[in-house]
Amino acid sequence: MDGRDGGQPLDPATGERRRPSRADSLRLTRMPQIPRAAPPPGQGGGPAGPPAPARPVSPPEAVRPKRPTARRRAWIVAGAVLLLAVPIALAAVHRTRERPPAAAAAPVPMESTAEPETAAPSASPPAIPPITGVASSAPVTPSASVPASGVPSAKPGVTGRANPSGANLALQGTASASGSEGDPWKPANAIDGDPSSRWSSGFSDTQWFRVDLGRNWQISEIVLVWEHAYATAYRVETSRDGKTWKRVYSTTTGTGGTVKINETGVARHVRMYGVKRVSTYGYSLLELEVR
Structure with a gap:
């Protein structure tokens, strides 16, 4: 026992x-111990005597429940998270289905980078450098071509029509002047080929006379035929556009008569610019010839 x-x-x-x-x-x-009673005398084979006192039975220890292991705790947490995530996901899907579809955004128009055919080039063409005469019968090129890149190509040299016969180009030109003494002495009289007619300016020192040949020409000579009222100080200039002038001759000791100036170049305009007169009258030209 x-x-x-x-x-x-x-x-x-x-x-x-x-x-x-x-x-x-x-x-x-489950089965608490009960103190056994002493057998009656004469039973159990033992001598008769007083019964032995029963020992106190201590209460059984409470059965301690086992603590859940780490793996079990992990499964419990995962189950709780899954139970919370499922209804949240279902609610999000339900809201997405109920939301109306967004309107399709209108396409943004894209600006074309292609330059229109009629657009002018952004950069001005380079200035035309002065050149000396080049024999050619080709007409003047008005402008340089513009490639697709928008940068103007190099402008070819300006050429004028040749005058191989040496004709007086001023006869088909247009004359103008700063002023005239009167109607009988108008500017056109100095380019009509008649030495008996003339142009006479106003009675002051600063006066000018010019002829427009109508187009650029290859010129080789300019001739001034003075009347008695001539210029002692003057200059002769040529121009292709009537704005920029090139001096080809000048003097401060002019003596009148016929003055021939050899000039090889391209020009449309020819001008005499008077600085000082020989007398109190104006400047008087019988003829101005250009060849």
Whole structure:
């Protein structure tokens, strides 16, 4: 029979205390020990005597529930998260289905980078450098071509029509002047080829006379035929556009008569610019010839 000391069972082999096992705990919980009564005298083979006092039975230890392991706790947490995530996902899907579709955005018009055919080039063409006469019968090129890149190509040199016969180009030109002495001495009289007619300016030093040849020509000579009222100081100039002038001759000791100026170049306009008169009258030209 198992012995007990203070509620701790004893090992029958060694007599030492041992920790109650799970079987002992279950047995004590389910089947508590009842103190045995002493057998009556004459029974049980033992001598008759007073009954032995019953030992107090200590209450069985409460069975401690096992704590959940780490893996079990992880499964519990995962289950709780899953239970919360499912209704949230269902609610989000329901809201997405109820939301009206957004209106399609209108396409943004894209500006064309292609330059229209009629657009002018952004950069001005380079200035025409002055050139000396080049024999050619080709007409003047009005402007340089503009490539697709928008940068104007190099402008070819300006050329004028040749005058191989040496004709007086002023006869088909248009004359103008800063002023005239009167109607009988108008500017056209100095380019009509008649040496008996003339142009006479107003009576002041600063006066000018010019002829427009109508187009650029290859010129080689300019001739001035003065009347008695000539210029002692003057200059002769040529121009292609009537704005920029090139000086081809000048003097401060003019003596009148016929003055021939050799000039090889391209010009449309020829001008005499008077600075000082020989007398109190104006400047008087019988003819101005251009070849």
